[in-house]
Amino acid sequence: MIYLDNAATSWPKPEAVYRAMDHFMRHTGANPGRSAHQPSIEAGRIIYETRESLATLFGIGDPTRVVLTSNATEALNLVIKGLLQSGDHVITSSVEHNSVMRPLRAAEKRGVEVTVVRCMPEGILHPPHIEQAIRSNTRLIALNHASNVVGTLLPIAEVGLIARQHGVLFLVDAAQTAGCYPIDVEATSIDLLAFSGHKGLYGPQGTGGLYIREGIESSIEPLKYGGTGSRSEHEYQPDFLPDKYESGTPNSVGLAGLGAGVRFVLEQGVPEIQEREQELIRFLTDGLRAIPDVTVYGDSDPQGRVAVVSFNISGLTPSEVAMQLEEDHQIMCRPGLHCSPMGHKTLGTFPQGAVRLSPGYFNPNEDLERTLKAVGKIAAARARC
Amino acid sequence: METERYSVVLFHSMSNALQVEKLLKGMGMAVKLIPVPRQLSSDCGICLRFDRRDEPRVKATLEKKGIEIQGIHPMSR
Numbered sequence: 001m002i003y004l005d006n007a008a009t010s011w012p013k014p015e016a017v018y019r020a021m022d023h024f025m026r027h028t029g030a031n032p033g034r035s036a037h038q039p040s041i042e043a044g045r046i047i048y049e050t051r052e053s054l055a056t057l058f059g060i061g062d063p064t065r066v067v068l069t070s071n072a073t074e075a076l077n078l079v080i081k082g083l084l085q086s087g088d089h090v091i092t093s094s095v096e097h098n099s100v101m102r103p104l105r106a107a108e109k110r111g112v113e114v115t116v117v118r119c120m121p122e123g124i125l126h127p128p129h130i131e132q133a134i135r136s137n138t139r140l141i142a143l144n145h146a147s148n149v150v151g152t153l154l155p156i157a158e159v160g161l162i163a164r165q166h167g168v169l170f171l172v173d174a175a176q177t178a179g180c181y182p183i184d185v186e187a188t189s190i191d192l193l194a195f196s197g198h199k200g201l202y203g204p205q206g207t208g209g210l211y212i213r214e215g216i217e218s219s220i221e222p223l224k225y226g227g228t229g230s231r232s233e234h235e236y237q238p239d240f241l242p243d244k245y246e247s248g249t250p251n252s253v254g255l256a257g258l259g260a261g262v263r264f265v266l267e268q269g270v271p272e273i274q275e276r277e278q279e280l281i282r283f284l285t286d287g288l289r290a291i292p293d294v295t296v297y298g299d300s301d302p303q304g305r306v307a308v309v310s311f312n313i314s315g316l317t318p319s320e321v322a323m324q325l326e327e328d329h330q331i332m333c334r335p336g337l338h339c340s341p342m343g344h345k346t347l348g349t350f351p352q353g354a355v356r357l358s359p360g361y362f363n364p365n366e367d368l369e370r371t372l373k374a375v376g377k378i379a380a381a382r383a384r385c
Numbered sequence: 386m387e388t389e390r391y392s393v394v395l396f397h398s399m400s401n402a403l404q405v406e407k408l409l410k411g412m413g414m415a416v417k418l419i420p421v422p423r424q425l426s427s428d429c430g431i432c433l434r435f436d437r438r439d440e441p442r443v444k445a446t447l448e449k450k451g452i453e454i455q456g457i458h459p460m461s462r
Contacts, residue, residue, distance in 0.1 A: 033431075036431045051400070064404065
């Protein structure tokens with residue numbers, strides 16, 4: 001099998017991730033921070049170390065500013081539902097995932113005003129367009145770091161500066177970039193950073209998180225309330241991080257795995273992973289562009305994108321191509337709209353969508369050579385019809 | 386048990402307790418996370434026990450890192 005769906009969930013995981021999770025289940029097991037016995041403290045320690053590794057990765061000084069969630073979607077909902085109030089204005093782009101668009105559309109019904117800034121058909125965003133959209137009541141700019149449909153990177157450093165100059169909060173959805181592209185919350189003026197744990201950070205599904213800059217938490221209501229293992233004598237939610245946003249027993253085994261995944265990333269080095277993924281994507285896009293009747297979407301410059309490429313074969317629907325890739329060539333990809341109807345409208349591929357290939361750090365070159373041959377065969381067979 | 390030798394730091398959160406445990410252990414201090422003694426707080430959490438002679442270093446570290454605490458208490462029988 002050739003697995004090219006790393007933009008949805010990375011697979012396989014580093015060996016250390018499997019080991020950390022197995023070890024947690026067999027030898028730690030307890031509920032973190034709820035009891036004071038040693039296995040409970042050890043579980044808390046493992047989670048704290050995950051927090052600390054994430055802080056190191058993203059240039060966050062204080063690990064307690066990292067709130068752990070079940071995925072990036074929960075982190076994004078936490079901000080959008082907890083921060084924005086009726087009369088607030090928010091700016092986003094036309095290549096966002098539904099994890100941002102749907103909570104924003106729901107917020108509109110509560111009286112929040114939403115401006116969607118159009119990107120170019122390659123997914124490129126011009127920062128001045130964001131600045132022009134700022135109003136006196138603009139509270140938040142919410143942008144993904146890279147599109148999950150075409151992989152195009154958005155200019156978050158430039159937009160971060162604009163947001164800072166105008167006193168607007170800046171939320172970045174790093175689902176596609178965390179672990180494979182350098183992120184520094186200070187250098188890019190990020191106030192809120194949402195990330196998933198199961199993609200470029202190599203954790204299991206059901207893990208993710210949110211960085212919250214100091215001071216902002218007083219304006220963000222929790223998504224859930226409940227037991228935190230702290231201040232148990234009070235019937236009111238604690239107001240400090242991370243407890244304010246972390247009620248209920250966490251996914252400790254998942255977070256043990258995530259910690260091992262993040263440490264793997266730190267050991268390899270983000271620039272090393274980025275370079276390898278750029279090699280893969282360059283090879284793949286160049287190869288696809290050379291096949292007759294294949295249209296490749298997105299920025300042609302591999303420096304401007306992450307390891308995600310979408311394409312179509314003329315005369316075939318994305319689902320037909322994906323089915324042939326799997327049945328005849330054992331290649332796993334993802335056809336359709338990729339939870340981003342607006343992203344596909346931007347590319348001009350709505351409603352049929354596209355075929356998305358997303359290689360990962362562990363794919364050998366041979367996987368991509370075989371994939372290009374397979375796509376060539378499918379396109380040639382279609383042309384003969 | 387020679388409880389007279391020890392004091393405990395009570396934190397607001399488990400994360401802070403773990404953070405400080407790691408810092409102080411890194412500095413070579415013999416510290417241990419233990420259940421909060423009942424007479425000190427009704428909280429169900431943990432606190433960090435340290436050798437009373439290390440108190441100045443513990444306080445300096447907390448101040449340097451800007452970590453707010455519930456308090457430092459001597460352990461008694």
